[in-house]
Amino acid sequence: AQTVTQSQPEMSVQEAETVTLSCTYDTSENNYYLFWYKQPPSRQMILVIRQEAYKQQNATENRFSVNFQKAAKSFSLKISDSQLGDTAMYFCAFGDSWGKFQFGAGTQVVVTP
């Protein structure tokens, strides 16, 4: 069974600054996907970014980028030029080859003016 660990319960960052969220996972599979989802207070879970394990290139989506270290089983998310609207709970998720997802406990990101 896969496990996903997010070791930072809360992170605070000022507007326009950069914050990095950590995520580690444990799996014996070779083919899988990794995701970061954002859940604002409205509670709708929104996809931020995804990474295919077979790709060495790190995924980037506008201000969001990941640092995927497959050997270390690490998948961190960097939010650049933070905006007030980035305030939310961020979840790291592991998707196995059968489409089953395992989520971490989440990191609350608070962006302050």
Next chain:
Amino acid sequence: ETGVTQSPTHLIKTRGQQVTLRCSSQSGHNTVSWYQQALGQGPQFIFQYYREEENGRGNFPPRFSGLQFPNYSSELNVNALELDDSALYLCASSGRGQGWTDTQYFGPGTRLTVL
């Protein structure tokens, strides 16, 4: 907006009752997954339906059951409700490829309170 809808938005039940939650998947998606999210925690996988058949189940008792219909919408049924069933229930749809994981798109959730 993901195109995934859930009903109802909120629900209050008492212990021992039964509840049915509904989910309409995004157009073109044939897979629906259900999650339970307790307050302050990450979503926990309940089960997944692919083309009307259960395709995997998490660590939840049999009183949690589901259905998927020909139009790929889905229901989650919970019998004999317990206080610990109080949570946000999330539905996610995806278009399953040939053994590849597809991105899951989530609905807004149903908040269930058991008194």
